[in-house]
Amino acid sequence: MVGKKRWAIAEGYVPETSHGPEPEMTSHETVCVLNATGEDAHVEITVYYTDEDPVGPYEVTVPAERTKHVRFNGLDDPEPIPKGTPFASVVESNVPIVCQHTRLDSRQAENALLTTVPYGAE
Amino acid sequence: MVGKKRWAIAEGYVPETSHGPEPEMTSHETVCVLNATGEDAHVEITVYYTDEDPVGPYEVTVPAERTKHVRFNGLDDPEPIPKGTPFASVVESNVPIVCQHTRLDSRQAENALLTTVPYGAE
Amino acid sequence: MVGKKRWAIAEGYVPETSHGPEPEMTSHETVCVLNATGEDAHVEITVYYTDEDPVGPYEVTVPAERTKHVRFNGLDDPEPIPKGTPFASVVESNVPIVCQHTRLDSRQAENALLTTVPYGAE
Amino acid sequence: MVGKKRWAIAEGYVPETSHGPEPEMTSHETVCVLNATGEDAHVEITVYYTDEDPVGPYEVTVPAERTKHVRFNGLDDPEPIPKGTPFASVVESNVPIVCQHTRLDSRQAENALLTTVPYGAE
Numbered sequence: 074m075v076g077k078k079r080w081a082i083a084e085g086y087v088p089e090t091s092h093g094p095e096p097e098m099t100s101h102e103t104v105c106v107l108n109a110t111g112e113d114a115h116v117e118i119t120v121y122y123t124d125e126d127p128v129g130p131y132e133v134t135v136p137a138e139r140t141k142h143v144r145f146n147g148l149d150d151p152e153p154i155p156k157g158t159p160f161a162s163v164v165e166s167n168v169p170i171v172c173q174h175t176r177l178d179s180r181q182a183e184n185a186l187l188t189t190v191p192y193g194a195e
Numbered sequence: 196m197v198g199k200k201r202w203a204i205a206e207g208y209v210p211e212t213s214h215g216p217e218p219e220m221t222s223h224e225t226v227c228v229l230n231a232t233g234e235d236a237h238v239e240i241t242v243y244y245t246d247e248d249p250v251g252p253y254e255v256t257v258p259a260e261r262t263k264h265v266r267f268n269g270l271d272d273p274e275p276i277p278k279g280t281p282f283a284s285v286v287e288s289n290v291p292i293v294c295q296h297t298r299l300d301s302r303q304a305e306n307a308l309l310t311t312v313p314y315g316a317e
Numbered sequence: 318m319v320g321k322k323r324w325a326i327a328e329g330y331v332p333e334t335s336h337g338p339e340p341e342m343t344s345h346e347t348v349c350v351l352n353a354t355g356e357d358a359h360v361e362i363t364v365y366y367t368d369e370d371p372v373g374p375y376e377v378t379v380p381a382e383r384t385k386h387v388r389f390n391g392l393d394d395p396e397p398i399p400k401g402t403p404f405a406s407v408v409e410s411n412v413p414i415v416c417q418h419t420r421l422d423s424r425q426a427e428n429a430l431l432t433t434v435p436y437g438a439e
Numbered sequence: 440m441v442g443k444k445r446w447a448i449a450e451g452y453v454p455e456t457s458h459g460p461e462p463e464m465t466s467h468e469t470v471c472v473l474n475a476t477g478e479d480a481h482v483e484i485t486v487y488y489t490d491e492d493p494v495g496p497y498e499v500t501v502p503a504e505r506t507k508h509v510r511f512n513g514l515d516d517p518e519p520i521p522k523g524t525p526f527a528s529v530v531e532s533n534v535p536i537v538c539q540h541t542r543l544d545s546r547q548a549e550n551a552l553l554t555t556v557p558y559g560a561e
Contacts, residue, residue, distance in 0.1 A: 140283035161384035173205035262527035295449035327539035405506035
């Protein structure tokens, strides 16, 4: 089976400003989730902050044999994630998934990108 | 033996536009494959989408002791990968290989880069 | 438990100059630490150089269920890390943590970003 | 012991051109090596190409408790690595080391960065 059931992303930051056409060039912080299994993945994301208790779970479903690019900017239940604030997250799923963490930062006129495969726990 | 036989890339996106001289500065999404073994690698790539069934396999051969930078933009059998669309991929090989995922994004005047080693399954 | 007790970051470099508003756009080299355990993490960072003996430990506490974005620029005990100088680091903790290494480079007018999950040892 | 004795970097590319002051802003492709052991690391790099036999080993020594940022641009024995050409590499050491792969691309006026921890084999 491809993937793990628990992932941790130690870096998180939604830039406060953007340049360029929306939504393509809006600054965003994303976790891309691949569910290559034959069963729907029920994903729960817990968000950790510097000075506050963790918030969550944020619930996302990724259907069987599908991928979903989840923008942290778009999560709002139980509450939106504040912009310009450092955070981290743990992603848990009932079936093995593969995660990748990506940011598009368009605070300045030219966009910058970063990506990594986060830490995959058991 | 250096590598694994199955890799998963949870992030995929071919930018729709580019700036600068082609093909060097054309926006592209690439999986770099290293085959350090003494045997040809027969590589099969399956592409996953948000709302559609997976498409594949796309077949690529990487000869023994060679590397190949495979642009997702250039894959067209069984069908081209649409630009500006989120996708993910699973890369499988008959011999151990090493993969790395890289994007050059030249939608704006100055290019941005990202790279990571994807998730290596068994 | 999510994480490992020892991490190694083979790349390190604090750019000497910056463009844009401080501190958001100040060039920086960061290790983001997530402590998802219920116990405070006492973190010790040792810095390795090209031509000098290692320096450290730099001590950082990351409380239980919190994250901290540690800028290498900000470490000054036992001594500041010189700008424009290659270094590497080993991060050790009494409880499992997850690390991610990120740089914002604003030496030129448009910022560039890089990130990766460093090497997690036992 | 922190590290592994064999690493593989599937992506490699030395940009042909640069903008900005040398050598800081010269486009470069780097493998950063951390040797946290008490013994000198004798490192051998083999370079793989798309259409040619592998070339190497390139030999580099990283002293005990030191780090070295090795620019592929600077390797010239047994032969220089051509610019603008895709390659990959395998890095082997007599003692455990930690590697990180970084590129500064200054072909356009604003630099772009990428980094990742490569694949660590046994």
